[in-house]
Structures are given as structure tokens and as C-alpha cells.
Amino acid sequence: MWSFWPRQKPGLVFYSAVSYGPMLAQAFTKESGIPVRVVEMSTGALLARVSAQGNNPQWDVAWFDGASAAAGLQRAHLVASGIVPRDIPWTDLGKSLIPADGAWIPTGYTLAGVFLHPAKRPAPATWDDLLQARWRGRFAMNNPAISGPTYPQVAGWLYSHGGWPAGQSFLLALKANGMQVYPKNSNTIHALSQGEVDLAIVQSSAAYALAAEQPGRWAVSIPKSAVLLPRVMVFADHLSAKQRRDAADFARFMLSPKAQELAMRKGAPDGYYWPITRTAPTADPGMASTQSLPLINLDPAFWGARESAINAWFSSHILGQ
Numbered sequence: 001m002w003s004f005w006p007r008q009k010p011g012l013v014f015y016s017a018v019s020y021g022p023m024l025a026q027a028f029t030k031e032s033g034i035p036v037r038v039v040e041m042s043t044g045a046l047l048a049r050v051s052a053q054g055n056n057p058q059w060d061v062a063w064f065d066g067a068s069a070a071a072g073l074q075r076a077h078l079v080a081s082g083i084v085p086r087d088i089p090w091t092d093l094g095k096s097l098i099p100a101d102g103a104w105i106p107t108g109y110t111l112a113g114v115f116l117h118p119a120k121r122p123a124p125a126t127w128d129d130l131l132q133a134r135w136r137g138r139f140a141m142n143n144p145a146i147s148g149p150t151y152p153q154v155a156g157w158l159y160s161h162g163g164w165p166a167g168q169s170f171l172l173a174l175k176a177n178g179m180q181v182y183p184k185n186s187n188t189i190h191a192l193s194q195g196e197v198d199l200a201i202v203q204s205s206a207a208y209a210l211a212a213e214q215p216g217r218w219a220v221s222i223p224k225s226a227v228l229l230p231r232v233m234v235f236a237d238h239l240s241a242k243q244r245r246d247a248a249d250f251a252r253f254m255l256s257p258k259a260q261e262l263a264m265r266k267g268a269p270d271g272y273y274w275p276i277t278r279t280a281p282t283a284d285p286g287m288a289s290t291q292s293l294p295l296i297n298l299d300p301a302f303w304g305a306r307e308s309a310i311n312a313w314f315s316s317h318i319l320g321q
Contacts, residue, residue: 011035012246015050017043017064017148018231020267027262028253034246042184043069043148050078057236061247063107063254065149065203067097067230070104071304079103079234080244085252094276097230099300104232105251108260108273108280111204111295112227113141113153114220116192116211123199123221127157130174130199137178139199140188143319145311147184149203149229154314155303156227156296164306168313175318203229208287209269225294231273257281 014025014036025036041049043064050062050073057078064070073079084102088094097106115123124130130139144151157174158167180197182188185206192200200207207220233254235247253259260280264271274283274290315321 011037012060012243012250013058014038014250015046015059015062015064016040017046017062018267019270020263021063023267024254024259024263025250027259028250031253032246032249034249036250044146044184047073047148051076054078057238060236060239060243061233061250062236063231063233065110065229065231066152067099067104067106067232067300068152068155068298068304068307069148070232070234071099071300072307073234074099074101074103075301075305078237080237080239083235083244083248083251085248085255088252088255089278091276091278096297097276104234105255106230106232106276107251107254108231108275110149110229110231110270110273111222111290112149112156112229113201114204114207114222114226116189116200116202116207116218116220117198119216119219121198123219124223126224127160127170129223130179131177135177135199137180138197139178139201140180140182140191140197141201142184142188143181143314145315150184151307151311152227152229152298152303153201154310155298155306156225158310159296159298159303160225164310165313168317171314171318179318181319204287205270205272208272208284212268212272212284212286220288222288222290222293225296226290228295228297231270255280 011034016038022038025038029036046064047069082102084098084105117123142150144154157170158164161167161170185202188200188202191197211218211220233251255277257279260275264281272284
């Protein structure tokens with residue numbers, strides 16, 4: 001039978017936007033004998049590539065940050081449903097991150113935006129504090145149209161300031177107070193390190209990784225309320241029964257205590273994440289506990305459906321492009 005996807009090579013093609021993905025793929029192959037060809041890229045590039053390939057997919061498994069992005073792929077009929085393994089010891093939070101149709105597998109979470117700042121200088125307590133004169137022109141963030149994990153932070157601001165489109169007023173106020181916008185984490189952190197700004201709003205994993213790399217120079221502060229950013233795995237919709245079993249084994253391995261330990265201890269920068277299985281090791285001791293924090297857990301379907309429109313509005317009204 002003719003098909004859109006004639007590739008029948010054994011094993012899996014794995015698109016990874018997770019820094020420890022290649023390392024764990026190698027460990028999976030060593031344990032299972034199933035070959036995995038890894039293609040590394042950023043979350044934004046991965047999503048663009050999967051979308052561009054459409055119904056001629058060249059991938060089998062993808063791993064990235066953002067349930068809203070996964071919901072967008074699901075809405076476009078580019079990923080399979082019902083893929084979540086049933087034998088995983090989820091925590092209560094982990095269970096809450098599983099979609100009703102099982103179209104993506106949550107594997108942990110970070111925070112979409114935290115404050116990264118010089119260790120000897122205080123940070124704001126809340127997002128609204130950024131509107132104070134003290135911070136005028138002295139804080140920076142990433143462009144959500146380029147940095148995939150940044151869109152959920154923008155959505156979180158909108159959600160907590162009246163929704164869409166009412167929350168636009170808060171982003172316009174940030175712009176009026178001189179918010180700087182750079183393409184992605186590396187650019188925003190560079191601006192901070194060069195003294196162009198005093199505060200960088202970046203994903204928690206990137207912030208904790210830099211703070212650990214340069215102890216005593218940088219500090220990480222979690223604002224009220226931070227946006228929970230699930231790390232998710234999806235399967236392409238074209239997999240054969242054999243490939244789907246291999247992909248399920250791959251996902252199950254990634255959630256095993258052995259793989260989680262390897263990811264947290266040797267998988268920086270993305271190794272700085274919080275687990276969602278009861279058998280996983282605890283997160284890095286340098287990270288704040290999220291148990292008592294007021295976190296925003298966005299509805300992936302609602303905000304995923306509006307990502308393109310919101311990013312277009314951000315480009316037009318915040319960046320002036």
C-alpha cells in the first residue's frame with residue numbers, strides 16, 4: 001500500500017530539544033538494542049520542522065518543553081493519541097499534566113520564566129513589580145516567536161491579567177517601562193552578563209544552570225506566580241505497530257529512575273528540572289522547592305490554539321515589527 005512515509009529503517013528517529021536527550025537515547029540503545037538516530041535542535045526549531053514536514057514526517061519521537069505546543073501539534077493532527085504508558089508511578093501533579101486523549105507524555109517540568117540577577121542585588125517579588133521606576137529599561141526577556149519555552153510565560157502574563165486579549169495591557173505596560181527583548185536565552189543572558197540590564201527573565205533550567213556554573217555571581221528568584229512548563233514527549237501519527245512499541249519502551253525508559261538520575265546529574269542545563277514520578281530522585285538541591293509556590297498551570301488546549309495569534313500580536317505591538 002502506498003503511504004506518505006515510505007521510510008522503513010529499523011529503530012527510531014528522535015527529534016530532541018532536551019539537552020540530555022542524546023545521552024539518554026544512547027543509554028536506551030545500549031540497554032534495549034533498539035537504534036535511535038538523534039536530531040538535536042531548539043524547541044522553536046523543532047516545532048517549526050515538525051509542522052513544515054506535515055503529513056510527510058521524517059521523525060518518530062519528539063521531546064521538548066511546552067504542553068501548549070504539543071496541543072498545537074495535536075490539533076494539526078501531527079501526533080498520535082493514547083501514547084501515555086499506564087505503568088508509570090506518577091505523582092499527583094504528574095497525573096494532572098496528562099491530557100485526556102493521551103496525546104503527549106509529561107516527563108517533568110521547569111518554570112517558563114524566573115528572575116536571573118546578580119547575587120548581591122535584590123529581585124522583584126512579583127511580575128507587577130517590573131512596572132516600578134526602579135526597573136525601567138533594566139530588565140529583559142526572550143522573543144516568544146523564536147524561543148519556544150517563552151510563549152507559555154507570555155500566556156501566563158495574559159492569563160493572570162484578564163486573559164486574552166484583556167491581558168495585553170500588562171505587556172504594553174512592560175514595554176512602556178522599557179522591557180528589552182532578545183531572541184533567546186543565550187542573547188538575554190549575554191545582555192545581563194554585559195550589564196546592559198540588571199534582570200533577565202529566562203526559563204528556570206537556564207537560570208539554575210548559569211547560577212551553578214558561576215556560584216556567588218548569579219542568583220535565581222521565583223516570582224509570584226510562576227508558570228509551570230511541562231516537558232513533554234510526542235509520537236508521530238504514522239508509526240507502525242512495531243515502531244509504536246519501540247517508542248513506548250523509549251518513553252518508559254526515559255521515565256525510569258535510572259534515566260532520571262542520569263538526566264539530573266549529568267544532563268545540564270536541562271537537567272535542572274522537577275520530576276513528576278514517585279520513583280525519580282529529588283531535584284538538584286540548589287533549586288527552590290515548588291511545593292509551597294503558587295504556580296500557574298495553563299490550559300494547553302486554550303493557549304495552544306492562540307499561540308500564533310499572540311506571537312503575531314507580540315511582534316507587532318511589543319517589537320514593532
